[in-house]
Amino acid sequence: MADSLLIDRAPLASGCVETWTLNDPASRNALSEAMVDGLIAACERAAADTDLRGVVLRGAGGHFCAGGSLGGFAKTIGQPLAAGEADPLVPLNRRFGTLLQALCALPQWFIVVVEGAAMGGGFGLVCCADRVLAHSGAQFATPEVTLGIVPAQIAPFVVRRLGPAAARGCLLTGVRWDAATAQRAGLVDEVVAGGMEAAVQAAIARHAAAAPQAVAATKRLLLAQPETPLLALLDDAALAFAQALRGPEAPQGLAAFAARKTPPWSAKP
Helix, strand or coil, rough: CCCCCEEEECCCCCEEEEEEECCHHHHHHCCCCHHHHHHHHHHHHCCCCCEEEEEEEEECCCCCCEEEECCCHHHCCCCCCCCCCCHHHHHHHHHHHHHHHHHHCCCCCCCECCEEECCHHHHHHHHHCCCCEEEEEEEEEECCCHHHCCCCHHHHHHHHHHHHHHHHHHCCCCCEEEEHHHHHHHHHHHHHCCCHHHHHHHHHHHHHHHCCCHHHHHHHHHHHHCCHHHHHHHHHHHHHHHHHHCHHHHHHHHHHHHHCCCCCCEEEE
């Protein structure tokens, strides 16, 4: 099986840049446990890499990321816990929050390139970027609540990126945005209608003009905030996710989605 995360390192005039490619085109690069673990490991290595100037994150096969993979959760959907049993879903979900924190804390500039879909957890990845390039045909959504699931770990990062009002608009409805709408909301910085590769290289060149230590120090200042409230919020979010997945709504919502039907709580006005 191909690696779920591909890493390509290229030289710059000083130092280097890495492209991290989510590599599971068959699932539209859904975030499997292996992919999340690979990204966390890449972040940990990058944090100590003094030659690395920047990171570009993108997806293989014409899509960015379809969101979290529920394959590992299949047997637990709609199944209540036994009394006193610790829920294994909680640490699994919480680990994705660890990844989002690590991406935000990268000392290098972090560019995200979105082609195709950025859904759910993929939307969360986009919110961690210093700059977002989106193809004009890209689509963005946080459909969790329409499936009976909680957008648990991404919610604080969506609020941080978009502000409370826009975050409520997308997180509470699952509305789908095209690239132009995402740009107006502040999620996307640049919409690319033509050649994406040229736009990516231009963005790299723009960021490479900044001194690496100054970039790292500036990012620390931009992200400075009390960590304890965020950590507690992400812990609570993981619990809410697990409870939703084991509750009555998630099985109905996911079954309706798979069958291309309307879930029972959805009604046209």
